[in-house]
Amino acid sequence: MLERSIQYLKGVGSARAALFHKLKIETIGDLLHHFPRGYEDRSRTVEIRDLQEGENACILATVSTPVNTHRSSGGRMLSRFVISDDTGSVSVTFFNAKYLSVREGETYRFYGKPERMGRKFFLTNPVIERPDANLKTGRILPVYGLTEGLTNAMVLRVMEHALPYIGLIPETIPADVLAAQKLMGVQEAYLEIHNPQTELTLYAARRRLAFEELFDLSLGLSLVKSSRGEAGEPLPMPDMQPFYNALPFTLTGAQRRAIDEALSDMTAPEGIAMRRMVQGDVGSGKTMVAAALAYAAATSGAQSAMMAPTEILAQQHYAGLSALLAPLGVRVGLLTAGRPLAERRETMRRLSVGEIDFVIGTHALLSEGVQFDRLRLVVTDEQHRFGVRQRARLREKADVPPHMLVMSATPIPRTLAMVLYGDMDLSVIDELPPGRLPIDTRAPAEESRDAVYGFMRKQLEKGRQAYVVCPVIEESEREELKSVETFAEELQNRYFDGYLVALLHGQMHAREKDAVMEAFAAGEIQVLVSTTVIEVGVNVPNANMMVIENAERFGLSQLHQLRGRVGRSDKKSYCVLLTQNTSQTTQDRLAVMCRTNDGFEIAREDLRLRGPGEFFGERQSGVPGLRVAELGLDMKLMADAHAAAQALLEQDPMLSREEHAALRKKIQRLFHRDRQA
Ligand code: ADP
Numbered sequence: 086m087l088e089r090s091i092q093y094l095k096g097v098g099s100a101r102a103a104l105f106h107k108l109k110i111e112t113i114g115d116l117l118h119h120f121p122r123g124y125e126d127r128s129r130t131v132e133i134r135d136l137q138e139g140e141n142a143c144i145l146a147t148v149s150t151p152v153n154t155h156r157s158s159g160g161r162m163l164s165r166f167v168i169s170d171d172t173g174s175v176s177v178t179f180f181n182a183k184y185l186s187v188r189e190g191e192t193y194r195f196y197g198k199p200e201r202m203g204r205k206f207f208l209t210n211p212v213i214e215r216p217d218a219n220l221k222t223g224r225i226l227p228v229y230g231l232t233e234g235l236t237n238a239m240v241l242r243v244m245e246h247a248l249p250y251i252g253l254i255p256e257t258i259p260a261d262v263l264a265a266q267k268l269m270g271v272q273e274a275y276l277e278i279h280n281p282q283t284e285l286t287l288y289a290a291r292r293r294l295a296f297e298e299l300f301d302l303s304l305g306l307s308l309v310k311s312s313r314g315e316a317g318e319p320l321p322m323p324d325m326q327p328f329y330n331a332l333p334f335t336l337t338g339a340q341r342r343a344i345d346e347a348l349s350d351m352t353a354p355e356g357i358a359m360r361r362m363v364q365g366d367v368g369s370g371k372t373m374v375a376a377a378l379a380y381a382a383a384t385s386g387a388q389s390a391m392m393a394p395t396e397i398l399a400q401q402h403y404a405g406l407s408a409l410l411a412p413l414g415v416r417v418g419l420l421t422a423g424r425p426l427a428e429r430r431e432t433m434r435r436l437s438v439g440e441i442d443f444v445i446g447t448h449a450l451l452s453e454g455v456q457f458d459r460l461r462l463v464v465t466d467e468q469h470r471f472g473v474r475q476r477a478r479l480r481e482k483a484d485v486p487p488h489m490l491v492m493s494a495t496p497i498p499r500t501l502a503m504v505l506y507g508d509m510d511l512s513v514i515d516e517l518p519p520g521r522l523p524i525d526t527r528a529p530a531e532e533s534r535d536a537v538y539g540f541m542r543k544q545l546e547k548g549r550q551a552y553v554v555c556p557v558i559e560e561s562e563r564e565e566l567k568s569v570e571t572f573a574e575e576l577q578n579r580y581f582d583g584y585l586v587a588l589l590h591g592q593m594h595a596r597e598k599d600a601v602m603e604a605f606a607a608g609e610i611q612v613l614v615s616t617t618v619i620e621v622g623v624n625v626p627n628a629n630m631m632v633i634e635n636a637e638r639f640g641l642s643q644l645h646q647l648r649g650r651v652g653r654s655d656k657k658s659y660c661v662l663l664t665q666n667t668s669q670t671t672q673d674r675l676a677v678m679c680r681t682n683d684g685f686e687i688a689r690e691d692l693r694l695r696g697p698g699e700f701f702g703e704r705q706s707g708v709p710g711l712r713v714a715e716l717g718l719d720m721k722l723m724a725d726a727h728a729a730a731q732a733l734l735e736q737d738p739m740l741s742r743e744e745h746a747a748l749r750k751k752i753q754r755l756f757h758r759d760r761q762a
Pocket residue numbers: 334335336337340365366367368369370371372373494518519622624626653
């Protein structure tokens with residue numbers, strides 16, 4: 086019944102159903118799972134004499150004058166009347182209220198924000214309802230996520246018809262966990278979240294639903310991930326000296342530590358496959374850890390694969406790492422969808438017979454035809470860009486469980502890491518290569534644009550290079566692309582005569598992108614105007630300035646990633662955040678960027694300002710979106726949910742017991758949808 090289309094509900098025809106579909110609501114179950122994104126407390130009814138200016142309130146009052154409607158000088162319809170209770174009266178004004186149907190002498194509930202003129206209060210366009218209705222007033226009102234054409238009142242009304250179906254929702258949290266955590270039952274929680282009785286019960290409902298999300302998340306991830314302690318193949322201890330000698334710099338202590346930790350996993354005689362995450366801020370040199378391990382694997386004839394989230398990044402890793410490793414006898418290959426078919430075929434052939442030791446690629450590595458001879462090490466770069474299942478798919482290409490290394494620059498709070506990567510060991514690179522200066526970051530007023538680009542020109546005169554980043558919104562990509570093209574031309578003509586400005590964007594062919602990136606890396610292009618395709622990992626150390634246009638459109642963590650493209654040498658670097666948005670929130674967010682270069686601090690702020698849903702982005706993380714749980718704030722609940730989930734898996738590792746059937750089904754459904762398009 087919960088799987089039934091919402092069209093079964095009263096008040097939902099095909100037109101309205103189409104609107105709900107836009108919110109990804111197809112079934113009655115989906116609708117019930119559409120939790121309010123906030124609440125408005127309209128439960129407080131006050132007497133007129135207790136009204137406070139500017140404080141929303143409900144008033145139960147009688148219309149005490151006729152409704153006087155006339156046209157204002159501006160041509161607007163104005164309706165006026167007075168309402169009274171035993172303690173006073175308030176005048177009410179409506180603008181353009183065509184369907185106003187109040188009658189003198191009748192009593193209604195009015196909800197609005199009282200304003201004051203002299204000693205008299207008045208209300209403008211208040212919400213009106215008959216006292217027995219209780220849909221829009223006299224309650225804690227849920228505020229739902231909407232789409233154009235769908236009002237909150239419509240959702241409320243449809244939801245009313247859906248509430249009886251809550252009786253069909255099964256309880257999936259085991260009874261002992263419910264009791265131990267003092268959690269509200271599932272049906273009560275759903276009722277309460279859509280129709281809160283009091284602040285206190287609403288809090289209890291949210292707590293229960295948040296716990297459930299985290300509990301399911303922890304269970305699901307544990308089931309998707311191969312269990313810890315899976316048998317792999319230990320590699321012989323390699324001689325790393327030739328690798329270290331070949332490097333143009335000395336590794337930092339933190340890099341060495343990460344490499345040693347990983348090597349000791351991979352060579353441990355017990356032969357347990359490595360599961361390790363390397364977390365290090367942008368520019369901390371994570372790539373070298375991957376290179377070291379691939380070198381180590383190759384010395385014993387084992388193959389390695391490294392998956393990067395974008396063509397550009399894969400291409401760049403390939404260029405850098407083959408230059409480093411080929412002289413050491415490691416055969417490095419590149420496999421991305423953008424390479425010509427004949428080349429891809431040849432790469433695949435060589436991979437399958439073991440003629441490539443280390444392949445670097447994109448999602449293309451996951452495709453059917455890609456086979457390995459002896460895959461023993463799998464590395465995912467910028468791992469937050471991949472779904473959990475994708476990592477699993479690469480792993481499945483090995484004949485024995487390979488060693489796994491995931492690298493991420495997105496620092497996440499420890500408790501969250503425990504839930505998301507609970508089965509991994511962690512190496513933290515908490516040190517930048519020597520001589521790195523903090524990036525001088527500013528968010529000047531829009532008027533300084535000329536000065537900003539003038540300063541950029543000065544940098545070019547010193548032989549440096551620069552990035553200009555322009556956000557592009559997906560839906561209107563064509564038009565926006567055009568405007569970015571025009572913008573690049575303008576920059577060229579206005580400021581950068583004698584230098585070369587080039588454009589890089591996601592719609593370009595892989596080859597064009599490569600060509601532009603190569604020319605930029607070689608210094609032939611001095612200013613790279615780019616959409617966000619350069620966000621992850623791109624490394625051109627000579628570039629020391631970045632201007633980010635419309636900076637308000639980016640999340641803080643994304644700004645940090647972008648900014649990480651500069652500050653990659655011992656030259657002082659600059660980042661300028663431009664915006665036309667002068668709102669306090671934007672200014673506050675940009676101020677965080679100017680204040681700190683510390684990725685951890687920025688991630689914490691980001692999580693706090695945006696909430697976890699957006700922070701992770703469902704599609705990117707491969708983790709079902711969390712609707713209730715506020716991960717950043719709810720560490721205790723998260724730890725409890727994680728512990729409870731792990732305890733349950735200890736008793737029933739595959740959730741195969743009869744009493745866990747509903748839970749198992751739900752987890753499967755949550756994690757089954759392959760979330761990466
Ligand atoms: P990220 O951690 O962001 O992936 P990269 O691996 O791209 O960082 O490294 C950033 C830059 O620092 C690269 O140019 C790399 O060659 C350089 N680098 C890495 N390790 C060191 C080091 N120990 N000393 C000096 N430069 C280094």
